[in-house]
Amino acid sequence: MKMVENKESIEKEIIKAARKVFISKGYEGARIREIATEAGVNFSLVNYHYQSKDNLFAIVFDDIFDKILNKLSSILGDDTPIFDKIRQVVSLYIDTLLEDKDIPVFIISELARNPERLKKQILSKHLSQDVFTTLSNQIKSETEAGVIKDVNPVNLFLNIASLCIFPILARPVAESIFSLNDEQYEFFLKSRKKEVADFIISSIKTPHNRKEEITEYININ
Amino acid sequence: MKMVENKESIEKEIIKAARKVFISKGYEGARIREIATEAGVNFSLVNYHYQSKDNLFAIVFDDIFDKILNKLSSILGDDTPIFDKIRQVVSLYIDTLLEDKDIPVFIISELARNPERLKKQILSKHLSQDVFTTLSNQIKSETEAGVIKDVNPVNLFLNIASLCIFPILARPVAESIFSLNDEQYEFFLKSRKKEVADFIISSIKTPHNRKEEITEYININ
DNA sequence: CTTTGTCTTGAACATTTGTTTAATACATCT
DNA sequence: AGATGTATTAAACAAATGTTCAAGACAAAG
Numbered sequence: 001m002k003m004v005e006n007k008e009s010i011e012k013e014i015i016k017a018a019r020k021v022f023i024s025k026g027y028e029g030a031r032i033r034e035i036a037t038e039a040g041v042n043f044s045l046v047n048y049h050y051q052s053k054d055n056l057f058a059i060v061f062d063d064i065f066d067k068i069l070n071k072l073s074s075i076l077g078d079d080t081p082i083f084d085k086i087r088q089v090v091s092l093y094i095d096t097l098l099e100d101k102d103i104p105v106f107i108i109s110e111l112a113r114n115p116e117r118l119k120k121q122i123l124s125k126h127l128s129q130d131v132f133t134t135l136s137n138q139i140k141s142e143t144e145a146g147v148i149k150d151v152n153p154v155n156l157f158l159n160i161a162s163l164c165i166f167p168i169l170a171r172p173v174a175e176s177i178f179s180l181n182d183e184q185y186e187f188f189l190k191s192r193k194k195e196v197a198d199f200i201i202s203s204i205k206t207p208h209n210r211k212e213e214i215t216e217y218i219n220i221n
Numbered sequence: 222m223k224m225v226e227n228k229e230s231i232e233k234e235i236i237k238a239a240r241k242v243f244i245s246k247g248y249e250g251a252r253i254r255e256i257a258t259e260a261g262v263n264f265s266l267v268n269y270h271y272q273s274k275d276n277l278f279a280i281v282f283d284d285i286f287d288k289i290l291n292k293l294s295s296i297l298g299d300d301t302p303i304f305d306k307i308r309q310v311v312s313l314y315i316d317t318l319l320e321d322k323d324i325p326v327f328i329i330s331e332l333a334r335n336p337e338r339l340k341k342q343i344l345s346k347h348l349s350q351d352v353f354t355t356l357s358n359q360i361k362s363e364t365e366a367g368v369i370k371d372v373n374p375v376n377l378f379l380n381i382a383s384l385c386i387f388p389i390l391a392r393p394v395a396e397s398i399f400s401l402n403d404e405q406y407e408f409f410l411k412s413r414k415k416e417v418a419d420f421i422i423s424s425i426k427t428p429h430n431r432k433e434e435i436t437e438y439i440n441i442n
Numbered sequence: 443c444t445t446t447g448t449c450t451t452g453a454a455c456a457t458t459t460g461t462t463t464a465a466t467a468c469a470t471c472t
Numbered sequence: 473a474g475a476t477g478t479a480t481t482a483a484a485c486a487a488a489t490g491t492t493c494a495a496g497a498c499a500a501a502g
Contacts, residue, residue, distance in 0.1 A: 031458090031459070031460095032459075032460065032461090033458095033459080033460095044461090044462090047460075047461060047462085051461095052460080052461080053459095053460065053461090
């Protein structure tokens with residue numbers, strides 16, 4: 001019984017390579033031979049360790065998707081006040097996405113290709129619904145406390161996600177339209193963090209808070 | 222010389238089928254044989270009329286992309302006041318996208334797979350830069366006229382696009398998280414039109430306009 | 443009717459690709 | 473050292489796929 005010292009390291013290497021190739025080429029475009037080359041192993045080894053392309057893809061995708069959901073729930077789950085939470089989410093979202101710019105397209109494409117996988121994953125973990133429920137409850141109580149307006153949680157959730165994720169999905173178009181290179185665009189997105197948070201927060205502020213603004217405004221003018 | 226009456230109709234049929242298959246499966250996932258079946262023709266005919274898969278794809282993609290750019294520029298190009306323009310853009314964008322829900326993913330995926338095509342297309346038409354320039358100029362003049370704040374055009378442009386397009390890209394995830402079916406989600410997106418426009422407009426309103434709000438607010442309370 | 447040029451069809455081809463198999467290497471245990 | 477079971481490699485396979493080719497169909501022109 002061979003206990004090769006680097007069996008796990010080889011499997012990790014294959015996973016790492018698979019991750020890279022699947023993310024950049026998608027499921028259909030990825031080639032097992034390319035993954036093997038990228039991992040520096042004989043291409044039969046990929047199927048030896050992971051049985052099939054489909055299975056390997058599932059492992060890679062589930063891992064990526066799980067990490068995203070966990071990150072999201074860890075931010076949304078705690079009991080930080082809503083405005084701070086929004087700033088945190090926006091900041092962390094944009095930073096995280098910029099670290100791995102191709103993941104959003106990868107996720108979106110794969111979920112379009114195979115929406116069934118999502119149902120299994122979401123249903124089996126009950127995770128993201130909980131995330132949303134937590135946020136909804138917080139909105140309810142902060143509304144009752146008079147901190148924010150009576151906003152639709154779905155709209156709020158979607159707005160935050162849209163403003164953070166879309167600019168990364170649309171990077172190629174955006175760079176062309178705005179005549180920016182990768183570096184400039186990335187810099188711009190980072191600078192956008194404050195703007196997006198302000199944008200969201202100002203849209204949900206309750207008239208009570210606005211009253212303060214108004215007092216301020218009247219005093220100044 | 223055979224002048225078959227339905228030559229153009231067959232070519233149109235192939236294009237229509239190609240459009241459908243490419244959009245739902247992507248370039249890599251699409252099969253020429255499937256396109257032929259969908260069009261109801263012998264599969265050799267596809268290559269006879271369109272030479273290669275790559276060429277057929279280019280025709281389909283360019284057509285779709287051109288139409289989007291034209292639609293966009295026709296709205297942004299005219300001299301409607303900025304607030305009306307925003308309402309128009311949001312409304313038309315959401316309506317158009319709902320008609321063909323799979324196009325956004327198709328575009329995003331393809332541009333990630335092959336960003337070079339975009340450069341050729343944008344550079345050859347000078348279209349979308351013009352669109353953006355027009356909008357920028359309008360923002361400038363409306364800022365000087367005191368209608369809106371001194372907003373960054375890139376941010377404004379991205380915010381509008383994000384809020385309209387992302388919810389459609391993320392439909393599978395959104396429906397799972399929010400526990401909505403296709404019909405419910407579509408209804409929700411339509412109802413979102415006003416919210417999104419209000420959201421954007423309120424964020425760029427100049428303090429002058431806010432003064433009116435304030436007067437209103439004081440009178441009421 | 444024959445010719446001509448285009449359209450259509452079915453078969454064939456070369457390549458690619460995921461998967462399987464058989465042989466070999468090799469570490470560990472007896 | 474020999475047996476055992478796992479890891480690795482190279483070869484082979486079958487299915488799929490984009491493309492090409494040769495033969496036939498068919499309408500229009502001569």
